[in-house]
Amino acid sequence: MTDLLQFEFMRNALWAALLCSGLCGILGTMVVVKRYVILAGGVAHAAYGGVGLALFLGFSPRLGAVGFSLALALLMAWVMLKKASRADAIIGVIWAAGMAAGIIFADLTPGYGSDLMSYLFGSILTVAREDLLLMAGLLAVTLFVGMLWSREIAAFSYDEDFARTRGVPVTLLHFVVVVLISVAVVLIIRVVGLILVIALLTIPPSVAEKYSRSLWTMMGVSCLLSAAFSLGGLALAVRFNLTAGAVIILVASAVYLVSLLLPSGGRR
């Protein structure tokens, strides 16, 4: 594998795996503890609509995916606040509609090629430098927000009502976290694809939760697990010439299964 590191695409793939792990560890933890899984799924599928729209209108698919997903993410975040009891159903509709729009746009765009396919399954081996910079930027912003508001984020995650009575800007944090998650989802789609992004966001924190006593430990352990899954999966994929995204998720799922069978350490 060290030979392969001479190639820029391989170095990029490694960086992508590591940056993704940072994002998945931190924001995936928020997805799990805040029960934002359906929102993340909605964003991932809405991104497909954005890619389709961008291809149809002839601008950058990356821009299309980010813009379209962000707009729908804000709508979904608002629905979660205002119509909490029916949020999952409404988000389900947005999820499906976004995906359907992507397919229709693809139909209307002659010769869209393999671009849309790469959004379904990801292509870590073709990650561009720009993607890496975007991921690094998002990771920096996420770390900054997390450190600045660590107390507020913990309180907001644990108990929104109580946090509100202590003056925590719960609504603002809700939107900030949703925006960070949405952009992360769109960027991670580049690596593992929209079908698998949910797994990479939720599996590491779900394993880490059992062994953590604080949100920050959970995030840290998730980052490490995520890195192990991504690098391990990538190595296996290269070695056996398989689709990297799928191998990464299978490695993660296998570890998750094992962790379910193991007694939980440290807690309970």
Next chain:
Amino acid sequence: MAETKNALSFRGVNFSYGTDPVLRDVTFSVPQGEFLIIIGPNGGGKTTLLKLALGLLVPESGTISVFGKKPGEDRSVAGYVPQDTGRNRDFPITALEVALQGRLGFPGGRLSYGRKDREAAMEALKALKMESLAGRSMGELSQGQRQRVLIARGLASDPGVLFLDEPLASIDPETRDMLLTLLGELCGRLTVVMVSHDMSAVSAHATAVACVNRKVFYHDSAEIGPDAMEQVWGRCPVELVAHGIPHRVLAVHDHDHGGEGCSHD
């Protein structure tokens, strides 16, 4: 009606969820130092009443004041102990970190809680005999222990009034007695407003009772008399209500019940 220091007062407050009226024309005042227990049927508006007082909900009309200020205006005045729904049982957090959340809004340290915050949080845990379990994660604690941590969190800000939502639900009898004794000791120093189904709690410690079912009927100690409550409710706490036997512990509400009020008579 001189404005003697009231911990809490509602004047002509109305609130609905959508078109569904929950509270109608609510007017009552709780003087400082009272131990008010709020009783009433499920869906009668007990929790809504607390959330209005905390500023988590905004009334359609009418005014609410907590120590003369609008709810939520002065964060240091009110402590909140929400109902423990168990929704967060798996959340990775220690008892101490939960209690520390009561210190949010205080200056604290720059990026984390300060020494003063930690002292106050430990002090609050100590008051609830939870200091030895401060480092445990919440998931490891029993229901009664978790409830004690939530109360410590509510007390950590040293509030003037503590609002508790069903703190006695599904905890062991021992913890229940301990909590009631503690709250009884606290009131006087601060005002306690507690939603509860537990009628024996009313007999033992309450200095005022509010019956909530769309309307609010407030009975202070002058009306109920601590002895009368002790005698009647202390002897047969739950059955009184369950049997539907007419009981005149409280004076007949002079409003028209319209079939909504608590069945006091």
